[in-house]
Amino acid sequence: MNPSIWELETFYRKRDVIIVGAGFTGLWTAISVKEKYPERSVLVVDRSAVPIGASTRNAGFACFGSLTEVISDSEKMGWEKTLELVKLRLEGLKKIQNDFKADEIDFELCGGFEIINDEAPLQRIDEVNEKLKSITGLTKTYALNQSKLKEVGLGNSRFLIENSIEGSLHSGKLLQKLLEKCQILGVEFLLGTEILDINENKNSVKIIAQDFEIEAEKIVIATNAFTKNLLPEIDLVPARGQILLTGPIENLKLRGTFHYDEGFYYFRNLGNRVLLGGGRNQDLKNEETDSLDTTDFLQNHLENFLKTVVIPNQDFQISNRWSGIMAMGKEKSPIITKVSERQIAAVRLSGMGVALAPKIGDRVAEIL
Numbered sequence: 001m002n003p004s005i006w007e008l009e010t011f012y013r014k015r016d017v018i019i020v021g022a023g024f025t026g027l028w029t030a031i032s033v034k035e036k037y038p039e040r041s042v043l044v045v046d047r048s049a050v051p052i053g054a055s056t057r058n059a060g061f062a063c064f065g066s067l068t069e070v071i072s073d074s075e076k077m078g079w080e081k082t083l084e085l086v087k088l089r090l091e092g093l094k095k096i097q098n099d100f101k102a103d104e105i106d107f108e109l110c111g112g113f114e115i116i117n118d119e120a121p122l123q124r125i126d127e128v129n130e131k132l133k134s135i136t137g138l139t140k141t142y143a144l145n146q147s148k149l150k151e152v153g154l155g156n157s158r159f160l161i162e163n164s165i166e167g168s169l170h171s172g173k174l175l176q177k178l179l180e181k182c183q184i185l186g187v188e189f190l191l192g193t194e195i196l197d198i199n200e201n202k203n204s205v206k207i208i209a210q211d212f213e214i215e216a217e218k219i220v221i222a223t224n225a226f227t228k229n230l231l232p233e234i235d236l237v238p239a240r241g242q243i244l245l246t247g248p249i250e251n252l253k254l255r256g257t258f259h260y261d262e263g264f265y266y267f268r269n270l271g272n273r274v275l276l277g278g279g280r281n282q283d284l285k286n287e288e289t290d291s292l293d294t295t296d297f298l299q300n301h302l303e304n305f306l307k308t309v310v311i312p313n314q315d316f317q318i319s320n321r322w323s324g325i326m327a328m329g330k331e332k333s334p335i336i337t338k339v340s341e342r343q344i345a346a347v348r349l350s351g352m353g354v355a356l357a358p359k360i361g362d363r364v365a366e367i368l
């Protein structure tokens with residue numbers, strides 16, 4: 001199909017910046033670029049009618065990170081990079097709270113909690129707090145909170161560590177608000193448009209879709225777990241996360257966002273229901289996929305975890321099951337880099353993109 005002159009001069013005209021991917025990274029980037037350079041034209045393109053990447057399929061933790069996760073990160077990539085990542089998340093969380101009213105995105109500063117069953121991480125709590133002090137401004141970023149264990153019905157667990165920075169939100173509502181903000185700023189959209197390739201030469205760069213091409217001065221690739229088709233060399237692997245949600249539970253005591261096993265398991269209340277996800281480490285090879293199916297093996301495993309750890313002694317029914325795809329790599333830090341003269345990649349947001357994406361947008365706008 002040949003595009004008409006009308007299409008070529010409007011929808012498919014050259015833009016200053018094209019962003020591929022309308023998840024949190026793409027949308028925060030579009031906002032940052034428009035705020036920094038209001039005169040530049042910005043087009044966001046996504047393959048789905050509704051952006052159905054990780055951003056709309058996650059657990060809705062406004063994630064700061066748990067004690068064991070920070071310890072594990074520091075062991076894998078050293079304190080400097082770990083602290084940099086913590087700072088990025090903290091600033092991202094502040095930006096979310098600054099830009100949107102709590103009731104617009106169901107944001108609740110409920111605190112983040114981690115179940116710990118062995119004492120080793122507890123021995124390091126003071127050391128970690130000392131490292132984080134300059135970033136959070138708190139003497140005790142993490143603190144033991146044993147009274148909460150009983151209060152929220154986690155009686156089968158030994159220790160509970162609290163951080164007061166984490167919150168929960170409604171990922172769908174956040175994405176919708178970002179779309180609204182983009183529209184107010186004059187960002188244009190082409191949804192339902194898969195980008196098959198990107199061609200760059202000395203004078204410009206263009207996205208190639210099934211029926212048309214669009215030129216740009218710069219392209220930002222914000223396709224997270226689905227980036228390999230466009231940038232085969234990039235260091236990332238897809239990692240599926242599976243989730244289940246219970247129906248309403250009478251007298252549910254659980255309140256807040258909870259982590260277990262270095263963040264491999266996560267659960268929270270959604271009103272009087274429980275959302276539980278994770279367990280990927282039980283079936284790592286099969287979960288290294290970008291298929292959005294759920295598997296009986298992991299769903300049964302999660303149900304069992306729900307029965308034994310999260311809501312022992314309470315009847316429940318499962319009302320929803322879904323999965324989403326994260327992007328992981330050798331390192332946990334996101335990739336924010338110029339891949340060529342006119343292309344920037346902002347990908348690999350691991351399991352913490354809600355908090356990371358707002359500041360990644362700012363960084364990309366700076367690189368542009």
Ligand SMILES: Cc1cc2nc3c(=O)[nH]c(=O)nc-3n(C[C@H](O)[C@H](O)[C@H](O)COP(=O)(O)OP(=O)(O)OC[C@H]3O[C@@H](n4cnc5c(N)ncnc54)[C@H](O)[C@@H]3O)c2cc1C
Binds near residue numbers: 021026047224323326
């Ligand atoms: C199950 C699960 C639970 C999670 N829980 C949390 C949590 O509680 N807290 C937290 O902070 N993070 C969580 N995460 C991680 C977080 O959701 C991600 O880090 C974040 O959403 C990544 O945003 P993104 O915009 O980079 O990627 P995505 O949201 O995946 O967006 C990428 C977009 O690119 C589009 N796209 C891909 N290829 C193309 C193409 N060729 N052409 C056009 N468009 C394309 C896709 O349609 C998609 O909309 C979770 C993730 C999962 C999967």
